[in-house]
Amino acid sequence: MSTEQTFIAIKPDGVQRGLISPIISRFEQKGFKLVGIKLTQPSQSLLEEHYGDLKTKPFFPGLVKYMLSGPVLAMVWEGKNVVKTGRVLLGATNPADAVPGTIRGDYAIDVGRNVCHGSDSVDSAKKEIGLWFKKEEVVTYTPTIFKWIYE
Numbered sequence: 001m002s003t004e005q006t007f008i009a010i011k012p013d014g015v016q017r018g019l020i021s022p023i024i025s026r027f028e029q030k031g032f033k034l035v036g037i038k039l040t041q042p043s044q045s046l047l048e049e050h051y052g053d054l055k056t057k058p059f060f061p062g063l064v065k066y067m068l069s070g071p072v073l074a075m076v077w078e079g080k081n082v083v084k085t086g087r088v089l090l091g092a093t094n095p096a097d098a099v100p101g102t103i104r105g106d107y108a109i110d111v112g113r114n115v116c117h118g119s120d121s122v123d124s125a126k127k128e129i130g131l132w133f134k135k136e137e138v139v140t141y142t143p144t145i146f147k148w149i150y151e
Contacts, residue, residue, distance in 0.1 A: 005035065005076055005138075006083045006119045007128035008090075012070030014115040015039075019107055020073055023116065026089050026103060027077050031149040036076030036129070036138040044068060050131055059112075066112065074132045080150065083122050090118045 010023055028034070042050075047067045054060050077086060091102025095114055098105035108114045119125035129138065 003078050003080055004082055004122050004125070005078045005129060006086045006125045007117075007132060008075045008077055008086060008119075009117040009132075010073040010075075011113075011115060011117060012067065012072060013113040014107070015071050015073055017107070017115075019115060022107075023103055024075075027075075027086070030079075030085065030089065032077045032079040032082050032086075033141075033143060033146075034075060035078045035140070036133050037073070038133075038137065039071050039073050040132075041071050042067060042132075046131060050128060062112070076129050076133060076138050083119055083125055086118045087120065090116050 008023075008027070010020055014020070014023065024034070044064060047064045048055070051060065051063060051067075054063065079085075089103060091098030091104035093104075093114060094111045095104045095108035096111075098108065100106060103116055104114050119128050
């Protein structure tokens with residue numbers, strides 16, 4: 001079975017609103033494996049590097065300020081097509097465009113408070129995981145339930 005990893009972060013609004021458990025549940029119920037997790041208060045330099053591709057956007061300073069406003073739950077999820085499927089579970093970046101049943105469709109209203117971040121490609125996932133996690137913080141294991149999830 002070919003698997004990949006993705007980086008998912010519950011942003012300060014999601015943490016403060018008590019949405020950690022329902023968000024984790026969505027990924028677990030889908031059949032993905034949690035291989036890294038930590039509650040952290042990111043530094044400004046980490047956030048500026050993480051969102052470096054948005055540095056020239058007018059909303060960048062506000063985004064960094066918002067992400068510094070409280071703890072973030074950083075996670076690494078693993079599974080078949082987890083990057084693409086993770087984005088589907090999250091829903092559209094703008095909650096107004098996110099369908100009900102997605103995380104943002106169910107829990108968010110404003111794009112500036114859209115509850116979660118998810119990697120948009122396998123390459124960005126590798127980069128983001130490397131920024132947020134040390135190698136030894138990501139665990140390798142095979143759940144016994146996988147024989148019921150994967151062919």
